[in-house]
Amino acid sequence: MSFSKSLVVYRKEMMELFRDKRTIFSSILLPIILYPVLFIGLTSLMSRQTKVIEKEGATIAIVDSVQNDVSALILKNLMTINNFQFMPYTPESDKLYEDKDVQGILSITDSLTIDQFAVYKVNLQFDKSSDQGEMLFRKIQNNVDSTRTILQEESLQKVQISPMILKILDIIQFDTSSSQKKMGKMMGSILPYLLVMTLLSGAMAVASDLVAGEKERKTLETLLVCSVHRNEIVIGKYMAIITFALINVFVNLISLYFSISYTFSRSGMELAGISFPINSMLLILAAFVPLAMLVSAILLSLSTFSRNMKEFGSYGGPLMMVSMMLAMVSFLPGVELSNAMALIPVINIALLFKAVMIDEYTITHFLITVGSTLLLSFAAIWASIRIFNSESVLFRGDDESSLKNVKKDKRNLFNPYYGMVYMVLALVALYYLGSAMQTKDLSRGLVNTQLLIILLPVLLVLRIFKLKPKEILRLKAPKPVEMVLIPFIAIPAAMIVSSLAGLINQIYPFPPGYLEKMSSLFTMSDNTWIVLLIVAVLPGICEEILFRGFLMRFFEQYGTKLSVVIVAMLFAAFHLDPFRFIPVLLLGLLLGYLTVRSGSIINSMLSHTINNGFAVVVSTYGTSMWIKPLLMDSETIKPLVLIPAAAIFAVALYMFHKVTTPKET
Amino acid sequence: MIKVMNLVKDFTQKDGSVYKAVNDASFDAQDGEIVCLLGVNGAGKTTMMRILSTIFSPTSGTAEINGYDLRKDPSKVRENLGFLSGDTGLYNRLRSREFITYFGELYGVPRDVIKQRIKEMSQLLDMEDLLEKKIEFLSSGMKQKVSIVRSIIHDPQVMIFDEPTSGLDILTARNIVSFIRDCKQRNKCVLFSTHIMREAERLADRIVLIHKGKILANGSLESLRTQTGQTDLDDIFVHYVNHSTDEKEVLANEF
Structure with missing residues (x-):
């Protein structure tokens, strides 16, 4: 080179x-060109626009329901605002306001406080969304502020108190930041x-x-x-x-x-x-x-x-x-x-x-x-x-290799295009039907979502196309040793993944109410077994059948590895939650690996159930004695715990890989 | 010279099956000889040309270009090879001279030699006034002349033309044809591929028939005529295709 x-x-x-x-x-x-135009052009345009609006002024209809010297003073001061015109309020004023010929309706009212002290209010009706309305409010606010100061000083002088009392406490800023x-x-x-x-x-x-x-x-x-x-x-x-x-x-x-x-x-x-x-x-x-x-x-x-x-x-x-x-x-x-x-x-x-x-x-x-x-x-x-x-x-996709299209075998159900179509339909159903069902009744909604939106359509499609569910979905009993290893893979994985979610929370803080919403899942029933059934076991079975069982078949022509990745991405997208996208994606990769490696979906179902169950257990028993030493607060796992967890995960995964390696005969 | 020995090129398709674009092909081409690789679209001509010009690496088998093995010594092969195809694009924003000089430099030709060759070749091809023009303003015929100079700027011994006249008008195609003849005169080894029977008839000293990646026949037009008993090259081609065992299998499968 x-x-x-x-x-x-x-x-x-x-x-x-x-x-x-x-x-x-x-x-x-x-x-x-862009920045000068953007900054200089825009700011000069804005300041010019402000001037135009100020020059335009405003017309305001006035109701003085007090009619004393205070209200007279307020009105007198208001008259000094440049370019503002005032007219007495008449029944037509409302019509004029609607037609925007009058931009504000101002009324002065008074009331007595408990200690018999007269207080006044300037009520202003205006459209804050318009630039003119905002200018109008600002000008009137400043004007009324100055009137208030005059009134306050006058009242104080009457009882022979120095107006300086108004400044008895003040805050003065010393800004040490450099420019x-x-x-x-x-x-x-x-x-x-x-x-x-x-x-x-x-x-x-x-x-x-x-x-x-x-x-x-x-x-x-x-x-x-x-x-x-x-x-x-x-x-x-x-x-x-x-x-x-x-x-x-x-x-x-x-x-x-x-x-x-x-x-x-x-x-x-x-x-x-x-x-x-x-x-x-x-x-x-x-x-x-x-x-x-x-x-x-x-x-x-x-x-x-x-x-x-x-x-x-x-x-x-x-x-x-x-x-x-x-x-x-x-x-x-x-x-x-x-x-x-x-x-x-x-x-x-x-x-x-x-x-x-x-x-x-x-x-x-x-x-x-x-x-x-x-x-x-x-x-x-x-x-x-x-x-x-x-x-x-x-x-890629050049001359010779495109020739294979000629002898393409007939389209079967399992091609990526149909896979994506199915996924989109499922997402739409989840978004509209699922959330509607869940707002009505959370626990029943979740059960219905799993059974009716996630599981049932898969079984129907298999039935319609006369496909054998056992074979397509890899419903095959795993080796006992695989089942034994699964908890040692799934529990540490759940720990790592949930810590990752915590890290994401640090970068992109969850919106307010997010965590409450999440934990409401775990507290929907007092009976932990029911919660476990709805949040862990049911999704473990139904979601695995949909993703690792059914959807993965659509992408198999890309090779096993890529199909695992694609399905993991769809799995993450399916959760409709940007904050959990990466953790769920990783989980999806693991579940895909377990299924493909062992040829049995039971392993990933078990793993999925354990993962979800782990979250339930932590949030339910987070404060009890036996789990507390592992946690920093009620949700976060101690970083030190993660090291042995990662080690156990690695060893268990390695052993799983070994026991699932086909023996050479 | 070119020597192709049991060349195989497999393409793995998306569904994992293997497609043999070139299947155990062997032939040769000598210096001072024009050899035509003749076959229908999709026969494996372009794949073959791309292997010989080291763009693709063969799955098995190998070939020698001017004595250099393309597996062991691909850079030497490239130095000794000129490549021209009918549909090659050019860098539109460069001037003709810049374009040719760029490739000369990539081939490691000294600057003064590049200058000298451009001068000679542009006189020969009557394109001196094109040299300072931007390529985007040239007609397709002019562009093809620039491509010709580009392909021989390093004075290679072996010339490979992949469908050199495809997509060109008659006059431009004639330029190419006469350039190919000129190469032969200067004792270069020329291999060109085409699906046009007439072009093969007119130009080739020897014809290599390729179909579905396999070499079906190899010989001068005369010898192919005597072997098949046909006079027209079209008929000769059909004869060989019909007699290839592979084709029979395919037909049997289809009916």
């Missing part, structure tokens, strides 16, 4: 990219998100062109027959994507910085003395290089995998969504970078960015962030090299 040939590839790709007006526009010109910190806090939450997004979209346009584009334009073959190693091609193209991604980040950063500075100085915010220390700027750039490397490698892999640019686009969308969700962490208040967080890509950069902006980062976090992202990006580069060297991927 010679680097000089990679450079030849790199040089040519850069030349081509710089000649592509679209690329130049989207990754360089757009950010240069850099203030700006950093504001910019630290939006900037990382914007940067990650622009990095992705910039790199995506380039990556799409470099391999998927070459496939589409049929130039890839010519390149491959040259005396240049495929790894050299990958490296050259890879460098081009990184370069463009970084140019993109850089241009964005600079353009954004100038736009924000300009906006602040225009809006009169104190900006003097605020300057970005050059080293925090460099630190951010340094952290973005590994991310650019990672993103570029992932995109290059996707581009190599795709048959054409359109297909690449369809993979890019989900990738963008995931990164968006990760990057949004910077918006969340109170989430700070920790050692664990620094291991998660995108999230770590976003939080590091925030910390650098307010000058509260640690060098350890910086190193973990950069190091873990670098490691991941090396793995991703390795993957894209592997993909580029795999002819079945590089020429």
Whole structure:
């Protein structure tokens, strides 16, 4: 492998990219134009709009039901508001208000307090959703506030008390944060998100062109027959994507910085003395290089995998969504970078960015962030090299291999398309019927969901297509030794998975009421056996029949491994709960493995039941003596317990693997 | 020269079954000879060409290009091989000269040699005025000329043409045909694939018939005529296909 040939590839790709007006526009010109237009244009437009509204003023109908000198004073002061017109309230005023010719109806009322003190109220009817209404309220509020002060001072003077008594207690702020910190806090939450997004979209346009584009334009073959190693091609193209991604980040950063500075100085915010220390700027750039490397490698892999640019686009969308969700962490208040967080890509950069902006980062976090992202990006580069060297991927769905369609056997029920259709139908039924049944009566609803939505349709389909349930669903008794091992696999797995859910809770805090809703499942009956039956045994049987038994058959043509993964994903999606997606996905992978390995669904049913049962037991007996030593609080398992749990899990899984390995005869 | 020895290429399909795109194929092509790989669409021609140009690696068997084994020495094979196909795309945003130079550099040809060759070839192909133009503004005939220069910029001994005239108009196709003849004159070894019988008749010194991945016949047009007793190449082709054992099996299965 010679680097000089990679450079030849790199040089040519850069030349081509710089000649592509679209690329130049989207990754360089757009950010240069976008931010000034967005910030400066929008803010000046807004302030102009405010002025227009103020100039327009408002017309207000007035009812003075008090008619004394206080109300007279209030009215007198109100008259001083510029551009406001007042008219006495008449029966037509309501009609005028509806037609928006009158924007407010104001009435002054009074009442007596218990100690016979007259108090007044200015009642204002207006439309707060309109800009004019909001302006109207603000102006009147300020005006009434000043009238109140006058009245208070007058009353105090009457009883010969100094008006200063009103200022007997006050709060004075001493803000010790530097102006850099203030700006950093504001910019630290939006900037990382914007940067990650622009990095992705910039790199995506380039990556799409470099391999998927070459496939589409049929130039890839010519390149491959040259005396240049495929790894050299990958490296050259890879460098081009990184370069463009970084140019993109850089241009964005600079353009954004100038736009924000300009906006602040225009809006009169104190900006003097605020300057970005050059080293925090460099630190951010340094952290973005590994991310650019990672993103570029992932995109290059996707581009190599795709048959054409359109297909690449369809993979890019989900990738963008995931990164968006990760990057949004910077918006969340109170989430700070920790050692664990620094291991998660995108999230770590976003939080590091925030910390650098307010000058509260640690060098350890910086190193973990950069190091873990670098490691991941090396793995991703390795993957894209592997993909580029795999002819079945590089020429996926090309000429010869598409010929097999000619001798395709007749369609049977179990193909992926029907599998997805079934899944969608089941989801719809679950979403509409299931939740309706459960809101009526939780325990009966759950039983009905399992039996009528999950189990019954499977049995009906099998009946209609005259398929043998025993064979299709793998209803076969497992070996006793497998059954013995299952608890040793399922219980530690449940511990690990529930701790993972706890970790997710830390990153994306569950919405309020979420945990209460979850635990309401476990407390629906006083009889723990009934709860276990509804929450653990029934789902263990019915859901396993649907997923590991039935749905997995639809995806078998992709091979066993992939079908396990796909079904695990569907399984996770089926729970209609984004917070539990990853834990359920992992559980689904385990259950799929157990079924496929042993050829018996009983194992996964047992495992599933134990897993759900574990949650019931923990939430029911979480405070009793025998389980307490394992728990931190009523729900969380102690981290130290996880180590032996993981060890038991590993050993039991290994033994399961061994006993299920077919003996050679 | 090209020497193909018991070449097999399997493609594993999604359902796990194996499809033999090239099935135990052997033949050769000498320097100064034009050999035509003739077969219908899907016969395995492109797969064969892709194996010979090291894009695909064979499942079993091997081939030598100019004495280099494509399993052991793929980079040497690529250095000694020029590849041209009818539907290859070009980089539209490059100028013709940049495009050719890029490939020259990838082949490791020194810059001054690249310059010299571009000059010679563009005179020969009457395309000097195209060199500084961007490729996107060229007609398909002009593009094909650029592709020709690209394919021989490293002066390879063996030339492989995969369906070189497919999708081209008559005039452009004529350019290619005369270029293939020119290669022979300069004692290059030429292998070209086609499904057009007339093209094979006109150009080839020797015809290798391929069908469903298997080589059915190998010989000059004359010898194929005497073997089959047919004069027309179309009839010769059908004769061989009908007499292949494989085909009989398939027919038996279908009825």
